[in-house]
Amino acid sequence: MTGLVDLRSDTVTRPTAAMRRAMAEAEVGDDVYGEDPTVNALEAEVAELFGHEAALFTPTGSMANQIAVQLLVPPGEELLCDADAHVVTYEIGAAAAYGGVSTRTWPAAGGDIDADLVAAMIRPEGFFAVPTRAVAIEQTHNRAGGAVIPLATMRRLREVTDAAGVALHCDGARIWHAHVADGVPLAEYGRLCDTLSVCLSKGMGAPVGSLVVSTAERIERARWIRKRMGGGMRQVGILAAGCRYALRHHLARLADDHARAARLAAALAPYGVVDADRVRTNIVPLDLTKAPVDAPALAAAARAQGVLVSVMGPRLARLVTHLDVDDAGIDRAIEVLSGILEG
C-alpha cells in the first residue's frame, strides 16, 4: 500500500531491508526438536529481559495469551480481566473453546484499574463458587487507546493476587510501549507477573512472533500446550531472527511513534474528538460522538484521500503510529482528517 498513510494498526509494518537480511542469514534447525539456535537465542534473550527463567516462541499474540491462560486456569475455573481486554473480546472465545476457562470482567477501565474492585471480585474455592485462579491485565491497553497501567497499580494488583493466592498474567503485546513511555524496566514488569505474553509484530516491526514468558516449569508445559494447539513450527529461526533484529533496533525508536501520536492528538483535539492529555503511547482513539461524521464515513472519506484509519465502533475510530509512518505521513493525516472534521 505504498503512497498511503496507513494508521489502521501497528501490525501493518513490513520488514525493513536490514531485517530481511538478518532473516535470510538466520541459522535454523527444527524447533519442535528444540534445535533451532535462533529461536533458542530469542527465547533466552526475552526471558532475561523480563527477569524470568524461560520463554516460548509462538506464531501469534493470541496463541501466547491462550497458552498462558491454560497454564494458569484449569477447565471450569475462572479468569478475571477488563471488559475490553483483548483476551476476552478479540480472541474469538478461545479461553472457553480451548481451555474450558470461565471468564468474568470488571467494567472497562483501561489503565485506571481499581485494585480494590478486583480484590472484591476474586472468589475463593467453595462447593458452589467458580474459583478464581488468575487475573489478566493488558499493558498497554489496546481498546483504551494505548493507556499505560501505572507501576503503582501493577504493584497493588500483585499484592491483591498474592493475598488471594491467584496468578497475575500480563498481555504485554505492547509492553514495550509502556516501558518506553514510563521508563519502567521490563524486568520490573516481569517481576510482578507470573506469566507475560509479549509481541514483536506490533509496533516493533517484525512480521511474525510472540513469546510466553514465565518459569522454566511452566514453559515446559507451555511447549506441550503449544504443540497441542498446532503451534509447533520447524525452521522458524527465520522468523525469530526478525524478532531479534526488532529487539535490537526498534525498541528505543518507539519514542518517535509516541511523539507522532501526541502530535496527531494535539492537532485533532480542537475538534473535540480526543483528549490529547490521555494519549501516552502510539494509539489515538477518536470519539466521534459530537463530530459531523460517524466512524465509517470518516474512514471512507480519509481512504479516498490516501489515509487509512480503523473503525472500532459506530462513532469510534482509531489511529495508530508505527515504523512505516514518518513525519510527512503525520502531516498528511492531520491535513486530511482536519478537513473532514471541519465538516
Ligand SMILES: Cc1ncc(COP(=O)(O)O)c(C=O)c1O
Ligand atoms: C493487546 C493485544 N493482545 C493480543 C493481540 C493478539 O495478537 P495476534 O494478532 O498476534 O494474535 C493483539 C493484537 O492486536 C493485541 O492488540
